[in-house]
Amino acid sequence: MAKIVVQNLTKIYGDEPRKALELLRDGYSKEEILTRTGQTVAVGGISFEVKEGETFILMGLSGSGKSTVIRCINRLLEPTTGSICVDGKRVEEMDKRELRAFRGQKIGMVFQQFALFPHRTVLDNVAFGLETKGVPKGERYERSEEILVRVGLAGWKAKRPDELSGGMKQRVGLARALAVDPDILLMDEPFSALDPLIRNEMQEELLSLQQRIKKTIIFVTHDLGEGLKLGDRMAIMRDGRIDQTGTGKEIFSHPANDYVAKFVQKVDVTRMLTAEEIMIQPGEILNLLEGPQLAIRKMELCDTDYIFVIGRDRKLKGIVWVKDALKLAEKGEKGIQGILKQADTVHPTTSIEDIYLRMGRTGRSLAVVDGGGNFMGAVTARSILSLLAEGRKGP
Ligand SMILES: Nc1ncnc2c1ncn2[C@@H]1O[C@H](COP(=O)(O)OP(=O)(O)OP(=O)(O)O)[C@@H](O)[C@H]1O
Ligand SMILES: [Mg+2]
Known part of the structure; x- marks a missing residue:
């Protein structure tokens, strides 16, 4: 009003x-x-x-x-x-x-x-x-x-x-x-x-x-x-x-x-963008019930050393690193629960400035998660780079 x-x-x-x-x-x-x-x-x-x-x-x-x-x-x-x-x-x-x-x-x-x-x-x-x-x-x-x-x-x-x-x-x-x-x-x-x-x-x-x-x-x-x-x-x-x-x-x-x-x-202009606008859908994500073998294969497919893990409810459960998955697979274990780590997350409305700061510190990809804990996408170094390249071209 x-x-x-x-x-x-x-x-x-x-x-x-x-x-x-x-x-x-x-x-x-x-x-x-x-x-x-x-x-x-x-x-x-x-x-x-x-x-x-x-x-x-x-x-x-x-x-x-x-x-x-x-x-x-x-x-x-x-x-x-x-x-x-x-x-x-x-x-x-x-x-x-x-x-x-x-x-x-x-x-x-x-x-x-x-x-x-x-x-x-x-x-x-x-x-x-x-x-x-x-x-x-x-x-x-x-x-x-x-x-x-x-x-x-x-x-x-x-x-x-x-x-x-x-x-x-x-x-x-x-x-x-x-x-x-x-x-x-x-x-x-x-x-x-x-x-x-x-x-x-x-x-x-x-x-x-x-x-x-x-x-x-x-x-x-x-x-x-x-x-x-x-x-x-x-x-x-x-x-x-x-x-x-x-x-x-x-x-x-x-x-x-x-x-x-x-x-x-x-x-x-890039300064005004938010996580939601620059996030990408990762090539693969892992379901909580899937095992380390599959995790490794998916990571190979998208050429990353990590994979985000979600539950059936689409909520983010964490992140799995390839080195942990390899160890687990060697041992012949089936579940990934033991190697599930907490993922770095940002809110969809987080500003690009804050994202720069966060990624600058760790260099890691960030999971974009809404207020209800739902996984929406990821901000990766690659998505930031392509953004910068676009900015170069000018409006
Ligand atoms: N008391 C006044 N008598 C005559 N003209 C005035 C008076 N106050 C402001 N003006 C004129 O009115 C116009 C608008 O002035 P105003 O102060 O509203 O601008 P402003 O956008 O706030 O500028 P600034 O960024 O410098 O504060 C200007 O042309 C100014 O010269
Ligand atoms: Mg004034």
Whole structure:
């Protein structure tokens, strides 16, 4: 279900928006409108929906209108025209009282610049939103301390912002937004000012936090890699308009125009693939009831030194290595139970990056197993190599 619906949103800076709107309707560009009227079209009529629990990315170069959109959603800026619905309620029609409740409870915002109170402690900064909501002091601090633990700042509550690093300040900002437990988080380039390592760390933490808290998030970034990593879907903005909306994969495989194609071509597409998409069906697999002789023959057939073993129920039971099977066959044993080893497994949705890491460590093939333990396929060194070869050819 759509949590946020934005329709035909425009925001024009200047004292004669009507003139600019007319030209906009007639198809004039942002630049032409500026020269003719002196009005800046920050947002030139955009529509999109964000689903409940989704992380939606607004992506675009500097000046494309991302911050303006996000600030119209909680009406830090008044839209010039258009409508914004949150949970079916029109934000632009809210009166002062409704707006205060909306901002205080439903929506939290994290900015690029930390926007912390310099003279307050970390704890007081986090508790600020609860204070304005009239939550009693004891409860306020209790909740804020909990949130500080969640964002990894438990020991820092008595410090002041200038005693913290950039990454930590941003955690305080996030904690402050989360303290009031809003349904929606608006995040405007929250990690852009951080250096790459800290930034990566913060991204990972947001991902794992989001798995637990499942907020609806609009996340602004001009970094495509960050957008792909964090987002379920994204909108690519240019000059106040949206060129394309979709999942990263959709946008990569079918860019709507040359601009989008250029914008995304820098990113390595293979990075977005998952185990499910690169796995192969092994030439042979062994049934739990089959013996070492057959195991050896099957391994010879597919020229491997291992074979995955499954039960009648298609569930993965383990792996058998050829050296163990040979020993067993020599002894004349019939069952393979004794040499069955635990196989390295990955989930169908495991990212290629994680697969690289896992295989890099062991060099072994990985069995792809779903949540129910069913064997789905295998990721082998060969499947990775062929993928790299394909990548070479280019799109
Ligand atoms: N207060 C303002 N008055 C006039 N024009 C403004 C104002 N704020 C923004 N603009 C203009 O509106 C357009 C969109 O700005 P906005 O800040 O939304 O872009 P952005 O995509 O967030 O950029 P950045 O990545 O640099 O943050 C720009 O052309 C900008 O110059
Ligand atoms: Mg901005």
